Amino acid sequence: xxxxxxxxxxxxxxxxxxxxxxxxxxxxRFGISSVIGEIAAGILVANTFxxxxxxxxxxxxxxxxxxxxxxxxxxxxxxxxTPFSELRKVGRTAMLVxxxxxxxxxFMGFTYILALGHGQIEALFIGAAxxxxxxxxxxxxxxxxxxxxSIESRVIIGAAVIDDVLGMIVLAxxxxxAAGGASGILDIVLVSVTGVAFVVLVIFFGSIVIPxxxxxxxxxxxxxxxxxxxxxxxxxxxxxxxxxxxxxxCLALSxxxxxxxxxxxxxxxxxxxxxxxxxxxxxxxxxxxxxxxxLVPFFFLFVGMSVIIASFVEVIVLAVVITVMAVxxxxxGCSLGSLKLGRGSANIIGVGMIPRGEVGIxxxxxxxxxxxxxxxxFSVVVFMSMxxxxxxxxxxxxxFRRKYGECGPSGEPVERxxxxx
Amino acid sequence: xxxxxxxxxxxxxxxxxxxxxxxxxxxxRFGISSVIGEIAAGILVANTFxxxxxxxxxxxxxxxxxxxxxxxxxxxxxxxxTPFSELRKVGRTAMLVxxxxxxxxxFMGFTYILALGHGQIEALFIGAAxxxxxxxxxxxxxxxxxxxxSIESRVIIGAAVIDDVLGMIVLAxxxxxAAGGASGILDIVLVSVTGVAFVVLVIFFGSIVIPxxxxxxxxxxxxxxxxxxxxxxxxxxxxxxxxxxxxxxCLALSxxxxxxxxxxxxxxxxxxxxxxxxxxxxxxxxxxxxxxxxLVPFFFLFVGMSVIIASFVEVIVLAVVITVMAVxxxxxGCSLGSLKLGRGSANIIGVGMIPRGEVGIxxxxxxxxxxxxxxxxFSVVVFMSMxxxxxxxxxxxxxFRRKYGECGPSGEPVERxxxxx
Numbered sequence: 001x002x003x004x005x006x007x008x009x010x011x012x013x014x015x016x017x018x019x020x021x022x023x024x025x026x027x028x029r030f031g032i033s034s035v036i037g038e039i040a041a042g043i044l045v046a047n048t049f050x051x052x053x054x055x056x057x058x059x060x061x062x063x064x065x066x067x068x069x070x071x072x073x074x075x076x077x078x079x080x081x082t083p084f085s086e087l088r089k090v091g092r093t094a095m096l097v098x099x100x101x102x103x104x105x106x107f108m109g110f111t112y113i114l115a116l117g118h119g120q121i122e123a124l125f126i127g128a129a130x131x132x133x134x135x136x137x138x139x140x141x142x143x144x145x146x147x148x149x150s151i152e153s154r155v156i157i158g159a160a161v162i163d164d165v166l167g168m169i170v171l172a173x174x175x176x177x178a179a180g181g182a183s184g185i186l187d188i189v190l191v192s193v194t195g196v197a198f199v200v201l202v203i204f205f206g207s208i209v210i211p212x213x214x215x216x217x218x219x220x221x222x223x224x225x226x227x228x229x230x231x232x233x234x235x236x237x238x239x240x241x242x243x244x245x246x247x248x249x250c251l252a253l254s255x256x257x258x259x260x261x262x263x264x265x266x267x268x269x270x271x272x273x274x275x276x277x278x279x280x281x282x283x284x285x286x287x288x289x290x291x292x293x294x295l296v297p298f299f300f301l302f303v304g305m306s307v308i309i310a311s312f313v314e315v316i317v318l319a320v321v322i323t324v325m326a327v328x329x330x331x332x333g334c335s336l337g338s339l340k341l342g343r344g345s346a347n348i349i350g351v352g353m354i355p356r357g358e359v360g361i362x363x364x365x366x367x368x369x370x371x372x373x374x375x376x377x378f379s380v381v382v383f384m385s386m387x388x389x390x391x392x393x394x395x396x397x398x399x400f401r402r403k404y405g406e407c408g409p410s411g412e413p414v415e416r417x418x419x420x421x
Numbered sequence: 422x423x424x425x426x427x428x429x430x431x432x433x434x435x436x437x438x439x440x441x442x443x444x445x446x447x448x449x450r451f452g453i454s455s456v457i458g459e460i461a462a463g464i465l466v467a468n469t470f471x472x473x474x475x476x477x478x479x480x481x482x483x484x485x486x487x488x489x490x491x492x493x494x495x496x497x498x499x500x501x502x503t504p505f506s507e508l509r510k511v512g513r514t515a516m517l518v519x520x521x522x523x524x525x526x527x528f529m530g531f532t533y534i535l536a537l538g539h540g541q542i543e544a545l546f547i548g549a550a551x552x553x554x555x556x557x558x559x560x561x562x563x564x565x566x567x568x569x570x571s572i573e574s575r576v577i578i579g580a581a582v583i584d585d586v587l588g589m590i591v592l593a594x595x596x597x598x599a600a601g602g603a604s605g606i607l608d609i610v611l612v613s614v615t616g617v618a619f620v621v622l623v624i625f626f627g628s629i630v631i632p633x634x635x636x637x638x639x640x641x642x643x644x645x646x647x648x649x650x651x652x653x654x655x656x657x658x659x660x661x662x663x664x665x666x667x668x669x670x671c672l673a674l675s676x677x678x679x680x681x682x683x684x685x686x687x688x689x690x691x692x693x694x695x696x697x698x699x700x701x702x703x704x705x706x707x708x709x710x711x712x713x714x715x716l717v718p719f720f721f722l723f724v725g726m727s728v729i730i731a732s733f734v735e736v737i738v739l740a741v742v743i744t745v746m747a748v749x750x751x752x753x754g755c756s757l758g759s760l761k762l763g764r765g766s767a768n769i770i771g772v773g774m775i776p777r778g779e780v781g782i783x784x785x786x787x788x789x790x791x792x793x794x795x796x797x798x799f800s801v802v803v804f805m806s807m808x809x810x811x812x813x814x815x816x817x818x819x820x821f822r823r824k825y826g827e828c829g830p831s832g833e834p835v836e837r838x839x840x841x842x
Contacts, residue, residue, distance in 0.1 A: 006489055007679035013490075014672040021665045065483050068427055069434075243714050244442045251435040258428035290708040291715055293664050 012054050020297035038297050042304015067302035070295035072268040076250045077288050079272020084207035094158030097337035101353050102166045104333035105130040121178045125367035128174045129381045130326050132167030133160045134357025152345050156352040172262045178372045179261050206274030242282035263366050303361050312379040319383040326384050330354050344403035351399040355392035360385040433475050441718035459718050463725015488723035491716035493689040497671045498709050500693020505628035515579030518758035522774050523587045525754035526551040542599045546788035549595045550802045551747050553588030554581045555778025573766050577773040593683045599793045600682050627695030663703035684787050724782050733800040740804040747805050751775050765824035772820040776813035781806040
């Protein structure tokens, strides 16, 4: 790195960040998630003169680390919106939707890639990448459609959240198998147990035992601490402020996850979930927003830069097939799970769970960095994630109109997303 | 970097960040600036088993970049608190205090190091490092002492701000001379002109021309935009939000500064000054706080890690001499400049300008990275900065009591800083 002048690094950071933000803004203008624009900026850099002009070939390691930090903080923030206590409330429908919506795409993706003659581990990764619905994108589409108060919306969000946890468990298992090169049944079982045990242990202690102990301790200490958390905070003037504590816990669990052989982001996600239980005591959600606004684009830029268009052309047919498969398996699984709410609602829920967004891409990035999936297969996953994210708002608007007509569930007229107009 | 597993990097980030925050908290507990604790954490890491255990020797480039980003954003934030329009209001006393408080330390430091037989460029850097009062630390001490409303406080803050701008100009010149290896008078003049021209041009366009043009454009467009900036913001829904814009401008001017051969932080500081003029339109001060809370500790850690205690032992006497010199030259220059306010006030102002804090260290870091000052000379500057920062609150409390007795300027009893009790 010593050979690269700081000026060069500043120019790289400047151009990449500015392109990502410009791409994101452009997409938002057309009602598409800004994530798409940020990935597109990365693809642009990697496949044009910009790559050479910015001397990106000199050293990518900085951007690798920035991307990793970005995705770690992103998953922490997703976790922050997923308190375990909320998860328990979401009823059986959401659970059924989530489980069927995970099993079907995973099984179909895995089988199809295996049938094409690829290796077991590559097939496992593609299956895992097809699993998780993006909570962020789903929630955003629902908000844009002003559907937040409907029953479908609650089921979709609940299922997307459970889906994320299941996705993390699937990822933990897949990474474990890939890293250990597990061949026998016994090895696979061992790896699965490690992954599940890590997730369960962190949730058990972080989201159940500690919050309960804390409530009890507060009750013992003084009756009012619970009603008035501010008093409690003010008393400890020299206690660690929320943001540094959150960063430390996030880095610690990320490291712990990678130490036991899981993906670091699983630790970050769980750290966020644990922190969500303490949001009265250590509110840090707002503080993560600016950090993410700076770091997260580097993750999506990095994803885009890993897509080599030349190698993608060969697999365009496969990409389309996988995308169609991702759409239908998710739709069928999730609408089957919610059929008892009626066909109209099941239709909305099935469609609402389609967008894969960042989670599928994250899974593929890990596979690529472990060199267990090929660059062209990586491009397939990125295509699938981007395509499902782009079509979701259109499909959801259609499903929604089909049930409610031109009016929202509350009877008010509904604003359509900008993309439709 | 490929050889370093992401797990190792996470562990390094975790331990360094946690130690920095712990050190900072400990210092704050004793009424000392947290900066001192963060530097101490870096010294601890570099000089104990931690360095080997964390495998810091594998690749420091990531931390170099994180440190650079940290200091760039730090200087941007300092600039944000320095709108040029405010600067013009601060009157002649502050200007006189600042100018005398810059000339005396620079001249004495330069002459002394030269007299010891060191090179001209090394002497220039030490002189430059002795120049700038830390606005942040001064403001904080004044706030801790509840002196904010006094005349002395206004002069100190005003002078510290002008002082910062002068310090940046001195740094620009010194870096230019060091980089160009300017030997003739003509070269030195050329470099000085480039540095001054960059600073003056950015201030002229960013802080005078554009804000005025904007006011005029707003007046023409509609009469109310000026009174109600919110309306103005809401109208442009798809405009770039403040934080990304601020980051882009900050990176762009940092790059521009390094491109014309100045220190990148000069661009960052000026970018902050320019942005300060637009705080109604693009408020981003709050947003930078979390980013700085994450990144800035890595700068001070990096500073601490550059201090090798073994090499420092040889120069302890020099360090003490330089510190004493830094204290007295600043004190004499600044109290001379404010003598017309009376001896009591001049005493307070002279003492209040003593802390060098981060700015002197930044200058020395640049010198070290350009290999024009030796590691032991770097340690001397770090010692001087830390020592002046630690003693400033004590001295200021003393000067303050001497004039006002046990009561504040407003007649109310005053809380002493924790360090005294």
